[in-house]
Amino acid sequence: DADVTQTPRNRITKTGKRIMLECSQTKGHDRMYWYRQDPGLGLRLIYYSFDVKDINKGEISDGYSVSRQAQAKFSLSLESAIPNQTALYFCATSPGLAGARRETQYFGPGTRLLVL
Amino acid sequence: DAKTTQPNSMESNEEEPVHLPCNHSTISGTDYIHWYRQLPSQGPEYVIHGLTSNVNNRMASLAIAEDRKSSTLILHRATLRDAAVYYCILRDGSGNTGKLIFGQGTTLQVKP
Numbered sequence: 707d708a709d710v711t712q713t714p715r716n717r718i719t720k721t722g723k724r725i726m727l728e729c730s731q732t733k734g735h736d737r738m739y740w741y742r743q744d745p746g747l748g749l750r751l752i753y754y755s756f757d758v759k760d761i762n763k764g765e766i767s768d769g770y771s772v773s774r775q776a777q778a779k780f781s782l783s784l785e786s787a788i789p790n791q792t793a794l795y796f797c798a799t800s801p802g803l804a805g806a807r808r809e810t811q812y813f814g815p816g817t818r819l820l821v822l
Numbered sequence: 823d824a825k826t827t828q829p830n831s832m833e834s835n836e837e838e839p840v841h842l843p844c845n846h847s848t849i850s851g852t853d854y855i856h857w858y859r860q861l862p863s864q865g866p867e868y869v870i871h872g873l874t875s876n877v878n879n880r881m882a883s884l885a886i887a888e889d890r891k892s893s894t895l896i897l898h899r900a901t902l903r904d905a906a907v908y909y910c911i912l913r914d915g916s917g918n919t920g921k922l923i924f925g926q927g928t929t930l931q932v933k934p
Contacts, residue, residue, distance in 0.1 A: 710865075741924075748909070748924035749866065796865050798922075809913075811858075811922055813865030 709733045710814035712797050718820045719787050727782045727817050729797030736802035738780040739811065740764075740772060743794040752795075755780055756802060787821045794818050826910045831929040834900045842895040842928055844910030849890050854913045856922070857884065857895050859906040866909065866924075869895065905932045 710731045719725050729738065736757050741749040741764075751764030753772040761774055769791060773781045784791055797814040827845040834840040846855065856871040870877055870884045872893075877884040883896040897904055909927040 739922075746926065748926050749922075750924070751922070798865070810856075810868040810871075811866075813867065816865050 710797060710799055710812055712795075712814040712817050714817060715815065716818045718822065720822050721788055723787050725784050725787055725819075727795055727797075727819070729780045729782070729814060731778050731797075731799045731812075733799055733801075733812060734777075735799040735812075736777065737800040737809075738774065739798040739800075740770075740780070740782045741796045741798065742766070742791075743796065743816075749796065752782065784821075789821045792819060792821045825923075826912060826925055828908075828910055828925065828928045830926065831931065833931045833933060834897075834904075836902060836932055836934050837899050840897040840900045840904070840930065840932075842897075842908050842910075842930065843892065844894070845892045846910070846912055847891045849912055855884065855886060855890075855893050856911045856913055857882070858909045858911065858922075858924075859904075860909070860927070861903075861906045869908070871913075900930075900932045902932050902934060905930055 713728045739754040740752040742752055743749045750766050752766055752770050753764050755761045755774045758774050758777060761772060771783045795817045798811040800809045800811045854871050854873050857869040858866040859869050860866045870879055870882050872884045872886055874886060876886060885894045907927040907929050909924050911922050
């Protein structure tokens with residue numbers, strides 16, 4: 707079984723709808739992240755969480771919100787989806803050891819979202 | 823955050839070595855150099871990282887210039903499965919945020 711899972715894997719929604727993307731991990735990691743990927747732009751950080759009570763905005767958080775329900779679960783919500791939120795979304799985890807500069811991040815398989 | 827510069831694309835023949843360059847002229851003394859790759863239709867995966875000394879693991883080698891302003895990821899014998907986008911990333915050295923800043927990476931094509 708995969709260590710980092712994302713649901714759904716594919717989603718089509720309409721403008722103005724609220725949707726939630728879910729991420730679960732069995733690695734026992736404290737830190738979790740949400741990224742989006744657009745063609746030609748690489749990956750960009752949306753939100754990150756260092757533990758259940760610590761949530762931080764990334765570089766492109768506008769239009770998104772997150773919830774860290776437990777150590778193993780980190781959800782990303784689009785309150786009112788718009789077409790330019792069409793992208794590939796990745797969840798990632800890292801162990802939260804001392805020395806974050808050395809940490810490896812482990813990525814899920816991604817959720818492909820289309821907003822019509 | 824310090825930035826990296828990579829060629830947009832490279833080609834290699836199967837079973838030949840591949841050297842993927844990365845420039846990071848504004849690197850700070852505490853920034854680690856990380857490499858990730860993204861295979862088609864998959865999430866990124868960790869390849870290797872280092873600080874000052876050259877590093878080897880089962881996937882690749884990382885050669886770091888003495889002044890640390892550039893580095894090279896070395897795949898010793900490219901296979902078709904190595905065709906991917908390779909990202910050179912500097913970890914945030916000013917604190918403990920753990921952020922990964924991805925650029926556009928280098929798309930590696932491996933020809934049979």
